Amino acid sequence: MSEFRTGNGADWLDLLATLLGRFRSRQVEMLPDAAALRAWFAEHGMEPAAEVTVADLTAARALREALHRAAVATLDERPVDARDLAILQDALAADQGVDVHRDGTRLQLDRPADAAVALAWLARQAALDLTGPTRERLHACGDATCSGIFIDHTGRRRWCSDERCGVRSRVRAHRARARERSSG
Numbered sequence: 001m002s003e004f005r006t007g008n009g010a011d012w013l014d015l016l017a018t019l020l021g022r023f024r025s026r027q028v029e030m031l032p033d034a035a036a037l038r039a040w041f042a043e044h045g046m047e048p049a050a051e052v053t054v055a056d057l058t059a060a061r062a063l064r065e066a067l068h069r070a071a072v073a074t075l076d077e078r079p080v081d082a083r084d085l086a087i088l089q090d091a092l093a094a095d096q097g098v099d100v101h102r103d104g105t106r107l108q109l110d111r112p113a114d115a116a117v118a119l120a121w122l123a124r125q126a127a128l129d130l131t132g133p134t135r136e137r138l139h140a141c142g143d144a145t146c147s148g149i150f151i152d153h154t155g156r157r158r159w160c161s162d163e164r165c166g167v168r169s170r171v172r173a174h175r176a177r178a179r180e181r182s183s184g
């Protein structure tokens with residue numbers, strides 16, 4: 001597992017996980033600059049042919065937060081905010097079909113022309129997952145202070161990360177029980 005892979009089940013959900021702590025007082029930004037965004041694209045097999053610019057970074061973060069709010073609204077069965085819908089639609093408008101070529105014994109995806117196309121691919125994944133059968137398998141992390149969203153194929157998964165969120169929740173529950181015992 002590399003630092004940008006989360007096991008959340010889709011590239012666009014990996015993108016959402018590049019901002020940690022949305023529901024906490026302190027956030028951790030894992031895409032601090034354009035170079036980090038390029039590295040993230042490369043790790044997900046969609047490194048753009050063109051340079052990744054600061055404007056691309058701004059667009060990626062705006063799309064990421066719009067997708068997160070849209071996913072949370074979908075999970076809560078609330079309508080998606082009109083501004084977030086517009087951001088998603090704008091991203092989709094840059095979409096281009098994918099093409100493949102042979103690289104020895106493997107098939108390789110042709111690189112997206114630029115970051116806008118790569119973001120459109122992520123927006124397309126999100127649009128399909130939020131509207132199709134995958135929607136029923138999307139879940140928010142069982143830790144209410146975590147903004148992680150994941151696809152559950154088992155029907156039993158509770159945390160976006162068992163090591164991080166599962167352990168933290170168990171520790172919290174243990175402390176709460178200990179407090180109850182000492183005060184009772």
Ligand SMILES: [Zn+2]
Nearest residue numbers: 141146160165
């Ligand atoms: Zn979590």
